[in-house]
Amino acid sequence: MSDDLGASKNSAYAPATTVYHFQNLSTAFNDSSSFPQPYHYPPDIILVTRPTYTAFFTHYHRLVTESNNQFGRLLESCKPPNDPGLPRRRPIIYVDENEHHFNCFLIALYNWSSQLYKPDTGVFSHVFNLVIKYGFKVRSVFSPSSGGFQDLVRTAETEALRMYTLAAHWDFEELAVSASRYVLRVADTIQNITDDHAETIGPRYLLRLIQLHETRKARLKELLLIPPTLHVDDTPACARPQRLSVLRAYGLAAGYVVWEKAAGVTVQEIKSILFGNIGTSISCPVCSDAVQRNIDHVLDLWSQMKDTI
Numbered sequence: 001m002s003d004d005l006g007a008s009k010n011s012a013y014a015p016a017t018t019v020y021h022f023q024n025l026s027t028a029f030n031d032s033s034s035f036p037q038p039y040h041y042p043p044d045i046i047l048v049t050r051p052t053y054t055a056f057f058t059h060y061h062r063l064v065t066e067s068n069n070q071f072g073r074l075l076e077s078c079k080p081p082n083d084p085g086l087p088r089r090r091p092i093i094y095v096d097e098n099e100h101h102f103n104c105f106l107i108a109l110y111n112w113s114s115q116l117y118k119p120d121t122g123v124f125s126h127v128f129n130l131v132i133k134y135g136f137k138v139r140s141v142f143s144p145s146s147g148g149f150q151d152l153v154r155t156a157e158t159e160a161l162r163m164y165t166l167a168a169h170w171d172f173e174e175l176a177v178s179a180s181r182y183v184l185r186v187a188d189t190i191q192n193i194t195d196d197h198a199e200t201i202g203p204r205y206l207l208r209l210i211q212l213h214e215t216r217k218a219r220l221k222e223l224l225l226i227p228p229t230l231h232v233d234d235t236p237a238c239a240r241p242q243r244l245s246v247l248r249a250y251g252l253a254a255g256y257v258v259w260e261k262a263a264g265v266t267v268q269e270i271k272s273i274l275f276g277n278i279g280t281s282i283s284c285p286v287c288s289d290a291v292q293r294n295i296d297h298v299l300d301l302w303s304q305m306k307d308t309i
């Protein structure tokens with residue numbers, strides 16, 4: 001570590017040609033990194049997290065652009081690079097931050113994906129705090145077209161309710177909508193929401209989530225109550241008792257789906273249950289066709305159901 005890094009002050013200047021001896025050098029942010037446009041030029045400012053003294057080589061303009069507080073006021077007295085008075089010198093700025101959280105924050109600022117570092121919802125929660133602390137807007141840094149937003153949605157696939165809670169807490173509409181789709185897929189989610197969870201989610205987003213589940217459950221019941229339309233006249237192979245038996249089997253299988261499956265049940269699951277229980281056991285080809293048509297119709301309507309808040 002250089003003398004500069006050991007200093008207790010928050011900033012220092014180092015010549016661009018200095019050989020640095022940091023305790024750690026960020027793998028994503030260093031002089032060899034390939035930065036995205038419009039920052040496709042050598043880093044001109046160095047951020048160092050304390051107490052681990054990990055150096056992140058970044059760009060002054062990325063840190064101040066869109067920041068409403070000069071990057072947490074740390075760059076207020078820092079002159080922009082290429083200032084004629086400061087040739088070949090790069091400011092070193094110290095930040096008292098967890099290096100992992102800070103790394104994921106910077107990655108989001110550069111519109112990269114942080115999947116390599118496997119951030120979970122807890123990490124993203126810290127990152128959101130850093131976004132605010134350094135003067136940015138969460139919904140701007142993590143806009144739906146950004147790499148960071150894709151990371152959030154990917155995390156929601158495995159941590160659906162936690163991500164929905166985070167989104168609701170920040171009133172992050174687009175993220176809440178995306179996460180709600182995955183919340184649907186987790187059975188018994190609504191029943192397992194604790195008081196603390198509910199409080200963090202807040203009444204508005206909680207109500208929308210409950211309404212999504214209730215609306216879908218009601219529609220699922222409605223659709224599965226539609227019986228297949230079987231032929232009226234008896235045939236040599238299929239008399240009324242056989243047809244009643246088909247309707248009974250259909251009703252039992254449909255009832256199983258309604259009572260046992262959650263609002264997130266997929267078309268594939270319904271198909272598998274209905275066909276698995278009745279599809280192969282119907283000996284009358286006319287009844288079999290009718291059941292098949294009914295199932296296709298039900299699944300078609302179900303696939304059109306809205307699956308987000």
Ligand SMILES: [Zn+2]
Pocket residue numbers: 230231238243284285286287288
């Ligand atoms: Zn029949």
